[in-house]
């Protein structure tokens with residue numbers, strides 16, 4: 001897919017003929033310098049933004065070309081989101097926040113599944129608390145549980161640990177990885193942080209709107225090494 005913003009002199013090509021496949025049941029991290037197109041890629045993959053050229057499928061459904069109403073329904077039914085700002089509703093308890101999207105979609109939350117998700121996220125004794133009574137890490141784990149509760153085809157996480165200290169961040173990342181390994185979820189995560197990327201099965205590196213490299217079963221050191229290499233290429 002290609003995504004360009006603006007026209008004429010102000011035209012910016014944010015994604016330049018990117019071809020990517022996100023495997024089911026895997027945690028994929030997207031990394032790259034600021035402005036390399038990470039958020040644009042995620043937004044286009046999730047149907048939050050349109051592409052200029054190219055096509056996107058989610059679980060066999062082509063989302064490019066869907067009408068607004070169909071796209072909204074597909075996002076609601078098939079996609080989960082986790083953002084840097086946790087985006088929980090302050091007046092609802094953790095449990096209500098977790099089950100709300102499924103209820104809005106007009107489905108009855110699957111109680112066994114929600115219990116599994118809550119157990120996996122380690123929040124059993126926090127379910128009656130409101131977001132303000134939870135730590136940042138706990139709030140983000142609620143947001144992850146909310147994304148998982150609806151059993152989406154895919155979860156997109158945009159800098160999910162950007163607002164957390166390293167210990168809380170590690171808890172959230174371990175949980176995201178467990179949701180993949182134990183619950184079979186498919187997750188795509190955008191991150192700046194090599195440590196966060198090391199939780200993924202695969203890291204895809206973007207630079208100037210193109211995929212320039214990828215790394216399987218990454219370590220934080222390995223990711224850092226690759227990033228240094230791109231910096232050298234960019235500045236030479």
Ligand SMILES: Nc1ncnc2c1ncn2[C@@H]1O[C@H](COP(=O)(O)OP(=O)(O)OP(=O)(O)O)[C@@H](O)[C@H]1O
Pocket residue numbers: 005006012013014032033034035036037038039040041
């Ligand atoms: N709505 C927009 N209008 C014009 N240009 C945009 C728009 N959104 C993004 N861009 C441009 O597209 C390019 C890619 O931006 P994008 O936000 O995807 O990068 P990123 O890798 O996510 O950056 P960061 O790590 O800083 O969040 C940048 O040059 C940016 O300025």
